[in-house]
Amino acid sequence: MRRWNGWGDDQFSLELPEQGQSFLSERIGAATPLQDTTLASVCASVPESRLPADASVDDLIDRTPETRVRHARGQSLADWLAMRSGEIGEFPDGVAFPKTNTDVRTLLHFAQEQDVHLIPYGGGTSVAGHINPVDQGKPVLTVSLASLNRMIDLDRESQVATFGAGTPGPLVESQLRAQGYTLGHFPQSFELSTIGGWVASRSSGQQSLRYGRIEQLFAGGRIETLQGTLNLPTIPASSAGPDIREMILGSEGRLGMITEVKARVSQLPEQESFHVVFFPNWNDARTAARRLVQNRVQLSMLRLSNAIETETQLALAGHPRLIGLLERFLAFRGADEGKCMMTFGVTGTRPQCRAALAEARKICASQQGVYTGTKLGAKWAEKRFTMPYLREALWHMGYAVDTLETATDWDNVDNLLNSMETNLREGLADRNERTHVFTHLSHFYGQGCSIYTTYVFRVADTYEETLSRWQHLKNTTSELIVQNRGTISHQHGVGKDHAPFLPVEKGELGMRAIRSLTDSFDPDQRLNPKTLLD
Amino acid sequence: MRRWNGWGDDQFSLELPEQGQSFLSERIGAATPLQDTTLASVCASVPESRLPADASVDDLIDRTPETRVRHARGQSLADWLAMRSGEIGEFPDGVAFPKTNTDVRTLLHFAQEQDVHLIPYGGGTSVAGHINPVDQGKPVLTVSLASLNRMIDLDRESQVATFGAGTPGPLVESQLRAQGYTLGHFPQSFELSTIGGWVASRSSGQQSLRYGRIEQLFAGGRIETLQGTLNLPTIPASSAGPDIREMILGSEGRLGMITEVKARVSQLPEQESFHVVFFPNWNDARTAARRLVQNRVQLSMLRLSNAIETETQLALAGHPRLIGLLERFLAFRGADEGKCMMTFGVTGTRPQCRAALAEARKICASQQGVYTGTKLGAKWAEKRFTMPYLREALWHMGYAVDTLETATDWDNVDNLLNSMETNLREGLADRNERTHVFTHLSHFYGQGCSIYTTYVFRVADTYEETLSRWQHLKNTTSELIVQNRGTISHQHGVGKDHAPFLPVEKGELGMRAIRSLTDSFDPDQRLNPKTLLD
Structure with a gap:
């Protein structure tokens, strides 16, 4: 069954290998986990539903506490802390499960007639607060589109x-x-x-x-x-x-x-494979990535980890003997301390894959890249969706993990990346806490790329202080991003968490343009209020 | 100098070769040209400027009749008929030439203060009436951005x-x-x-x-x-x-x-070349084009002429002996009557060009395509911007030529193409006139492509009747396009000519969305009124 207070199926979990634990402990100290609350206890805290009875929609709506709890929060770190502590705040007053377009229209009509706010709900995976109800003094109905799945x-x-x-x-x-x-x-x-x-x-x-x-x-x-x-x-x-x-x-x-x-x-493509190259330093690695995309080499994915992410991934991968062998081989070929790992994919017809691989290897080699074949790439492909499960494992060890992402032009990538990492790394210094921070570039464009930064810190003694640590890191870094030519989000959206930072990016007239659309389609702000525009 | 009443530089003109003339004459009859009016005579008809004097902008504005004539119309066939007949209708009351952003802001302020309408003007090449003034009882100032050219x-x-x-x-x-x-x-x-x-x-x-x-x-x-x-x-x-x-x-x-x-x-790419393949029939040709793009073959351009366009292009090309040789070669290889010409480009690094060319040739061959090398492709590249000059040559022979374009999904391409051609071909039958109609596909997408149809008809005895012929063909075909899953324009825009057809495509709520933007940015409709939204 899906976890009510975290990521994914509760039958599946990841273990952090021993040397992963000691790596983190060395970096930011050993940690003590916080105590999670139970689903039963949260359900007991859910207030009465404020939704008016209405024969036109009652069949579509589930008002039970458990369903309301399970649709109250997304997957941001703030959402996790809320669910783990039980301090959830607002719950939807019910969750509707429309089965047809007509059902959705009926629900919209109901909202209009009964002065109810609606929140559309897909997979509930937002990490920016898109689907969290806010208190506006009106009943809130979350509309799950789960039945429209064909x-x-x-x-x-x-x-x-x-x-x-x-x-x-x-x-x-x-x-x-x-x-x-x-x-x-x-x-x-x-x-x-x-x-x-x-x-x-x-x-x-x-x-x-x-x-x-x-x-x-x-x-x-x-x-x-x-x-x-x-x-x-x-x-x-x-x-x-x-x-x-x-x-x-x-x-x-x-x-x-x-x-x-x-x-x-x-x-479906004829062929697909993922390849890994190590570069001796960041400058060569970043240059190779930029050249690959600006030369339109027909790759299907590209990801470039900076030195700390490379080190972290190798440490967390387990298999210390194999990794040791790899590292000795790479050191012999010139990629030692400070090495950066690039993963790229080639997908398409056989001739396309052959041509793209040859061109990619040539560009990488000209920037001192050491090609290691498809073994590590296959590992990446196998585990491509499992990273969120690691959050669960870290949580139980007392570590909180979150990510921040943006995109910017090539001429600004290093500047913004370094500013973000420094701000996160030093952000808890006055609380005598360290943060472990690492970054990869992905989603490459001729003009620039996305910057995806992960940060790990120890939970505090209380949920309140843990949330405060996160808010400080998240908000100061978000401000830094929009003040330095980054978008507030390359792939996570705005939601409620990023809404305060949007006006810097869009400008006054850009915000006016968006508002003119919402005012025209939803003059009374019944649809997902406080999301996107706060 | 730029032609005041047609396309391009008046030092450059194209001649239609002899067999091109007889080809057209066979198809739709010999024609008698209409008499063009002179620039002097049109200038003499320009009314007084209604623009109020205003010291803040007077230096930026040219109110002379010739400048106003030269900025009154674009390049649609209706514009041509207006300029050739001298029945231009509305003129801008002046043309401003701002040199800086500040100048543009000053002009906007002037428009607001003095209740003047503004029309932005780039190259004046619109074929949909974007820059034509309309009578709204207010002075009209055209703003040429020609000085912002660095x-x-x-x-x-x-x-x-x-x-x-x-x-x-x-x-x-x-x-x-x-x-x-x-x-x-x-x-x-x-x-x-x-x-x-x-x-x-x-x-x-x-x-x-x-x-x-x-x-x-x-x-x-x-x-x-x-x-x-x-x-x-x-x-x-x-x-x-x-x-x-x-x-x-x-x-x-x-x-x-x-x-x-x-x-x-x-x-700049390392390499670029253009190649021509002939297919024995439309079905194979269209299938090859679709497979090329859906297989993501790294081409830089692709154009596919239907049988009538292929025949027309070969007839209009001149060099009857060479073309005769080519046709005998193609007939020997199976591409005879009904053959269709495809032109494609490969651009990029040498390995990319090599790989793309090999893949393209293989797909074409599997659809019975006969590859003829780069000679005709080089000709296409050499003449890629000269087609509009041919309009001038045809005009002087008594033929009017215009194009209509749209885009649609692959499953609808043949249906829409045939409907458009039939409607144009038969559109003047009740006036006892024939129309010569031909089409190419270009701008290919996985989902579909653009359809670009050219039609040639004889001018009538009068400008009025010639315009009426055009209006009938243009409007009935435009209606047919939007009623049959085509966009009213793939690349020419909406302007004033296509504005009546836009609501079918966008729907009531789509139009409302666009209107909410114009209402917010320009509540008094001072900027290019009647364009886009009529």
């Missing part, structure tokens, strides 16, 4: 597939693969997040280099709004005025509820 | 170049090429159209397969609005809410005046 149509000629918006990653891929197709959208939240959620929050997947971001994959669909149904036709490209698709992408439920997504799919 | 900055590391919005294609490329870079945006209007105009109208270039549409090339920039300056920061990609860039793209001057464009550029 592939409705597949047009093989146009390679457009239509899905119910609540279809989660694995069901998107399994329904497509059965027909020889793939969407190719693999965010780390893939196991739980949904295709409608990807559109609503402008998601990006690990193989965006080949398949594109969700902006490129979203061909059209159906959005139920308080003003009626918005049908977005599928047209491959158009110069007919501003693109309405692009107003829905990233709208985070503020304009309406996405119920159907038409997505651009691809035939 | 590359302001080139960031080599991030590959982002900043241009004044009025920089025309040749100056974009020459300033970049001097530094080893290219934008790679080559619409057919390249010689005259500007980078700001490309953004405002969502343009697409002949090599969009490699470089992307202008949506992918536009990284950010500066827009002066009636509410203040909108600065769009350069960020490679973001999930931070709806993308403001995408609201400016295709805004056609309704939200503000684009003054600076930051564009994603590429290093």
